[in-house]
Amino acid sequence: MTAVLTNGTGQAPALDVTGTPGITMARLVRVELRKLVDTRASRWLLAAIVAITLLIIVVVFLTGSRSDRTFLNFMAATGAPQGFLLPVLGILLVTSEWGQRTALVTFTLMPVRGRVLAAKVVAALVAGLAAMVLAMAIAALATLGGGAGDAWAGVGVDDIGKFGLLEASGVLQGLAFGLLFLSSAAAIVTFFVLPTAFTIVASLWGTLHKAAPWVDLSTSQQPLFDSGHMSGHEWLHLASGTAIWVLLPFVLGLVRVLRAEVK
Amino acid sequence: MITVEGLTKTYGRFVAVDDVTFTCRPGRVTGFLGPNGAGKSTTMRIMVGLTPATRGQVRIGGHHYTDLPNPGRHVGVLLDASAQHAGRTGREVLTIGTETLGLPRRRVDEMLELVSLSPAEAKRRVRNYSLGMRQRLGIAHALLGDPSILVLDEPANGLDPAGIHWMRGLLRRFAERGGTVLLSSHLLHEVERIADELILIGQGRVVSQGTKEELLSTRGAFVKAVEVEALRDALAREGVHAVPSGEGLRSDAEPLQVGKVAAENAITLVELRPAEGAGLEELFLQLTGDTQRDGQPPQDNPQTSQTSQTPQTGQTGQTGQTGQIEGALA
Numbered sequence: 352m353t354a355v356l357t358n359g360t361g362q363a364p365a366l367d368v369t370g371t372p373g374i375t376m377a378r379l380v381r382v383e384l385r386k387l388v389d390t391r392a393s394r395w396l397l398a399a400i401v402a403i404t405l406l407i408i409v410v411v412f413l414t415g416s417r418s419d420r421t422f423l424n425f426m427a428a429t430g431a432p433q434g435f436l437l438p439v440l441g442i443l444l445v446t447s448e449w450g451q452r453t454a455l456v457t458f459t460l461m462p463v464r465g466r467v468l469a470a471k472v473v474a475a476l477v478a479g480l481a482a483m484v485l486a487m488a489i490a491a492l493a494t495l496g497g498g499a500g501d502a503w504a505g506v507g508v509d510d511i512g513k514f515g516l517l518e519a520s521g522v523l524q525g526l527a528f529g530l531l532f533l534s535s536a537a538a539i540v541t542f543f544v545l546p547t548a549f550t551i552v553a554s555l556w557g558t559l560h561k562a563a564p565w566v567d568l569s570t571s572q573q574p575l576f577d578s579g580h581m582s583g584h585e586w587l588h589l590a591s592g593t594a595i596w597v598l599l600p601f602v603l604g605l606v607r608v609l610r611a612e613v614k
Numbered sequence: 615m616i617t618v619e620g621l622t623k624t625y626g627r628f629v630a631v632d633d634v635t636f637t638c639r640p641g642r643v644t645g646f647l648g649p650n651g652a653g654k655s656t657t658m659r660i661m662v663g664l665t666p667a668t669r670g671q672v673r674i675g676g677h678h679y680t681d682l683p684n685p686g687r688h689v690g691v692l693l694d695a696s697a698q699h700a701g702r703t704g705r706e707v708l709t710i711g712t713e714t715l716g717l718p719r720r721r722v723d724e725m726l727e728l729v730s731l732s733p734a735e736a737k738r739r740v741r742n743y744s745l746g747m748r749q750r751l752g753i754a755h756a757l758l759g760d761p762s763i764l765v766l767d768e769p770a771n772g773l774d775p776a777g778i779h780w781m782r783g784l785l786r787r788f789a790e791r792g793g794t795v796l797l798s799s800h801l802l803h804e805v806e807r808i809a810d811e812l813i814l815i816g817q818g819r820v821v822s823q824g825t826k827e828e829l830l831s832t833r834g835a836f837v838k839a840v841e842v843e844a845l846r847d848a849l850a851r852e853g854v855h856a857v858p859s860g861e862g863l864r865s866d867a868e869p870l871q872v873g874k875v876a877a878e879n880a881i882t883l884v885e886l887r888p889a890e891g892a893g894l895e896e897l898f899l900q901l902t903g904d905t906q907r908d909g910q911p912p913q914d915n916p917q918t919s920q921t922s923q924t925p926q927t928g929q930t931g932q933t934g935q936t937g938q939i940e941g942a943l944a
Contacts, residue, residue, distance in 0.1 A: 366615075366675020366688055366762070372716060373683035382713045389710070390701035452697035455664065456755070459691045460714045462663040462680040613664040 441525025530604025645809025745772025
């Protein structure tokens with residue numbers, strides 16, 4: 352029982368909170384990571400990410416010619432399925448709290464909602480990093496087990512960095528769409544349909560086509576898939592596309608959740 | 615200690631909570647009683663920072679809830695027993711709670727034992743829980759941080775009579791150790807059995823509040839006057855306590871004394887009679903009648919639930935107007 356002090360004047364007994372340890376960020380992150388693995392649905396999603404990453408590398412290994420079996424090719428192959436599933440993980444990290452109404456409990460235990468959301472961002476990034484490490488490990492195994500003669504050629508820190516950016520951007524974009532829609536179905540559908548529709552429109556409509564590197568995320572992310580140096584221009588494109596498709600929905604969603612009435 | 619001061623919440627033109635003021639004291643179980651939609655849950659959500667208030671404030675032990683560094687260590691909250699992830703086990707729900715609060719893992723087992731959820735039940739997923747089991751899990755969750763204040767929204771909902779008996783014992787012991795309890799209910803007989811103090815709320819307004827003995831008292835008089843406020847003041851000057859009850863006042867003095875006070879102060883009485891037994895029930899029924907919605911019968915009075923189901927050709931000739939029927943019955 353926490354101490355109840357009476358301040359002698361017969362007024363409201365005050366609750367002494369000075370001795371109560373607060374809730375650290377590390378603890379909130381640990382809780383959010385736990386939520387990623389503590390239900391059947393979330394475990395299936397993680398298992399799917401592992402299985403598909405493994406599968407795609409095996410497929411590349413078996414179907415490609417020996418000279419194609421390079422570390423970078425293996426890594427590049429994992430990009431597509433992971434880019435597909437990691438955002439879903441980000442979406443569900445937010446929307447399951449609303450769909451299952453656990454936000455009621457989460458925000459009661461930690462009323463400073465921004466801190467919960469910050470913990471979710473960190474947890475999502477940790478999950479993205481883990482997925483990347485997994486992809487690298489399997490790709491390395493495949494390379495060692497029968498790669499081309501120059502399988503490790505051209506592998507640099509920048510390649511790993513670019514891959515990390517893609518993973519982080521994907522999982523955070525998912526989180527942002529989750530915050531914006533607060534509903535799994537709406538967020539997932541919009542996440543997959545809207546950028547694709549935009550890309551199609553951009554490819555058909557000339558004016559937009561010229562602006563595509565600035566406003567279409569998949570176009571501005573293209574250089575990240577290529578090996579080699581990215582120009583300052585390409586970085587600007589990437590920053591612009593990311594601002595529109597990741598940062599903007601994230602900020603809008605953040606405002607929505609901070610202001611929302613939790614029922 | 616929970617202090618609610620002038621709390622108001624509006625949604626557009628709809629006033630969900632209307633200038634609500636009350637205090638919950640340590641050592642007492644305070645029942646928050648009112649029909650569905652009266653504003654109980656909204657008030658409780660505002661208390662814990664889930665809903666912003668339009669006006670007014672709530673202080674918990676002198677603090678705003680959102681200023682508490684680790685609120686779960688001081689205030690145990692159960693707002694909706696069904697607001698848990700259906701895919702988590704009962705044990706996992708409590709484990710997440712202990713992790714967030716920074717408590718040792720053994721707290722999970724202690725709480726499971728306290729609310730009588732067996733190890734086998736704790737391993738089951740919440741989707742397979744009955745409402746009663748969810749309520750027990752919710753109570754366990756609220757008590758995790760060994761709080762000194764409890765805020766429970768409809769905690770007895772779904773519990774069988776034995777479960778209600780158990781909860782009464784639990785909350786009684788909690789209050790006896792100096793804890794403050796606020797629990798809401800839309801069922802009079804339920805809250806009557808558990809609470810020491812009662813706050814009646816209807817259409818967002820506090821209609822009546824006091825100790826259970828005071829509100830359930832069969833002594834005293836019921837009086838309606840043209841100048842209600844003046845009568846209340848006059849009675850107060852004579853040292854007679856009177857609380858609003860429906861359109862009139864319920865006083866702990868006998869009708870004779872009330873009548874004299876009214877006469878001395880030239881106050882016009884419309885009605886003066888000995889208070890009937892279970893004045894609280896009468897008040898609650900009025901409240902329920904006034905705010906009753908079609909097709910949603912009040913759940914703790916068989917008479918009214920019959921009358922509101924079908925158009926009535928009874929003594930008043932009213933259709934579905936339970937409030938007026940109750941008025942006629944009263």
